[in-house]
Amino acid sequence: MNKVLYTSNKIDRCSELRTDSSFINNIIKSKNSRFVPVWDTKNFFLKNNEDIDALIINKIDMELIFPNMLLENLIFLGKVNDIFYFSINLCEKLDNIPSYINKKEIICEELRFYGSYLGELESSLLALAKGMTFWHLRNKYCSVCGEQNKTAEAGFVLKCSNKSCNTSHFPRTDPAIITLVYFKKEILLGRSPRFPDKMYSTLAGFVEPGETLEQAVKREVFEESGIRIKKVSYFGSQPWPFPASLMLGFFAEAYNQDLCIDYNEIENAHWFRIEHLRELKHPKLIDGFKLPRVDSIARRLVNHWINKVVTN
Ligand SMILES: [Zn+2]
Numbered sequence: 001m002n003k004v005l006y007t008s009n010k011i012d013r014c015s016e017l018r019t020d021s022s023f024i025n026n027i028i029k030s031k032n033s034r035f036v037p038v039w040d041t042k043n044f045f046l047k048n049n050e051d052i053d054a055l056i057i058n059k060i061d062m063e064l065i066f067p068n069m070l071l072e073n074l075i076f077l078g079k080v081n082d083i084f085y086f087s088i089n090l091c092e093k094l095d096n097i098p099s100y101i102n103k104k105e106i107i108c109e110e111l112r113f114y115g116s117y118l119g120e121l122e123s124s125l126l127a128l129a130k131g132m133t134f135w136h137l138r139n140k141y142c143s144v145c146g147e148q149n150k151t152a153e154a155g156f157v158l159k160c161s162n163k164s165c166n167t168s169h170f171p172r173t174d175p176a177i178i179t180l181v182y183f184k185k186e187i188l189l190g191r192s193p194r195f196p197d198k199m200y201s202t203l204a205g206f207v208e209p210g211e212t213l214e215q216a217v218k219r220e221v222f223e224e225s226g227i228r229i230k231k232v233s234y235f236g237s238q239p240w241p242f243p244a245s246l247m248l249g250f251f252a253e254a255y256n257q258d259l260c261i262d263y264n265e266i267e268n269a270h271w272f273r274i275e276h277l278r279e280l281k282h283p284k285l286i287d288g289f290k291l292p293r294v295d296s297i298a299r300r301l302v303n304h305w306i307n308k309v310v311t312n
Contacts, residue, residue, distance in 0.1 A: 005115055005295040006239045008124035011085075013078040018154040027084045028071050035062050036077065036087045036129040039097055040137070041243060043126045045107045045114050052117035054126050055106060056085070065106065069093060075132045075155030077125060087129030087155075089136065112242050116295040123295070127241040132156075134243050135171045142167055176245045177216045178204040180301040181229055183254040183271065185309055187302070188225060190261075190269030198285075200270070201292040202301050204247070217250050225269050226260025229253060235304065238297040249297045251305070274309055277302065 017023055027033055034056050037044050044055035055065075062069065070093070074086040097108045107114075111130055115123050132155060139158050142149055147162035149169060158169040180202045181188040189200035205220035207213060214232045221229050235249035261269050276282045282289055292298035 003116070003120065003295060004238065004300075005118065005120060005123040006127035006241060008120045010080050010121050011078045011124060011128070012080070014076070015156070018076060018156050021154075024076055024154050028074060028086060029059070030084070031058065032082055033084045033086060034058055035071070035074075036085060036125050037062075037066065037090050038087055038129050038133040039090045039094070039108050041110070041130060041134050042097075042108050043111050043114075043130055044101075045109060047105050047107055052107075052114050054118055054122035056122065056125060062088075066090065066098070073151055073155075075129070075136070075151075077128050077132070080121065085125055087133060089133045091137075110242075116293060127239060131173075131239070131241040131244060132171060134241070139169055143169070172244065173239070173246045174244055175207040175213070176204055176240070176247055177207060177213055177220060177250060178202050178247050178298055178301070179217050179221055179229075179232075179250045179252050180235075180305055181221055181225070181227060181252050181254050182305065183257050186257070186271040186273050187277075187305060188221075188227065188254065188259075188269060189272055189302075190224060190266045193267045195267075196290070198287060199290045199292060200272070201296075201298045202249075203266075203269075204298070206245075207248075213248055213250070217252060221252065224262055224265045226258065226262070228255045230255065235301060236297065238300075240297075247297045249301050251301070274306060277306060 036056050046053040046055050057065065074088050077085040077087055101108045111126055139149055142160035142165060144167045145160060145162050145165040147160055147165060149158035150161050152159045156171060160167045190203055191200050203221050203224050207216040217232050218229055221227055229252040231253040233251050235251055237249065238247045240247045257271055259269060270282060270284055272282060280288050291302055
């Protein structure tokens with residue numbers, strides 16, 4: 001069973017409260033608040049033997065683990081039931097990760113290493129905290145005039161401090177398409193040199209300005225594999241905070257199987273039959289291969305297609 005991670009319907013973002021600074025300042029002090037620490041673009045985790053949990057803590061634990069850390073310049077993430085969540089960027093106050101971190105049970109690491117251990121809500125809070133912090137770190141200065149930006153609206157707006165410029169900047173996410181291309185009972189998987197060893201996945205790429213999603217799907221698949229496609233259909237989406245993408249999943253049918261791979265774009269690609277996918281063996285891959293990680297939309301596309309073929 002695939003998990004859907006990094007997004008949750010349980011989080012009420014309470015965007016209407018972001019402009020109410022006195023309310024936000026009051027709830028920071030409340031016992032109903034929890035803090036999601038981030039250092040640079042890394043999250044914090046609790047390791048208990050083989051179990052990994054997200055480190056999401058109240059004010060008392062915050063003081064114990066990160067003493068003398070002022071609860072200011074926080075980003076208000078939202079509310080779940082009666083609990084309010086904030087992210088706190090520790091690297092603004094600490095040049096280095098505290099020396100006791102990564103030695104005992106608290107780990108500071110990229111979310112991509114431990115995300116698949118977490119549940120829907122925990123992974124979503126960490127992804128939101130990481131995504132917002134990444135945006136703050138990359139937008140310290142106004143992209144219009146170069147002056148410093150200041151935090152507004154509980155962290156969801158960065159406003160230029162130059163009065164004559166006064167530009168408001170809003171959080172950004174980059175749309176990227178990811179496509180499972182099929183031909184009869186085979187699917188096309190490729191690998192990028194950036195992938196983990198032996199992993200093959202569905203083809204993906206960023207949407208360019210002036211493009212529809214369907215045009216981006218057709219362009220990316222053709223650029224990487226030389227395959228022309230039809231019947232582009234939408235599957236679903238998933239935030240992918242590595243660092244700031246929204247993955248938009250599609251199925252598409254190939255006109256033929258004549259691969260013409262652009263080796264500048266991808267390392268390789270092959271057609272895979274259902275038995276190859278189940279046994280993780282392919283005649284052209286001597287050492288076998290791996291499918292994408294279970295927390296990815298790529299894996300859900302593959303699993304969905306396998307189930308569909310089986311039930312037909
Ligand atoms: Zn400006």
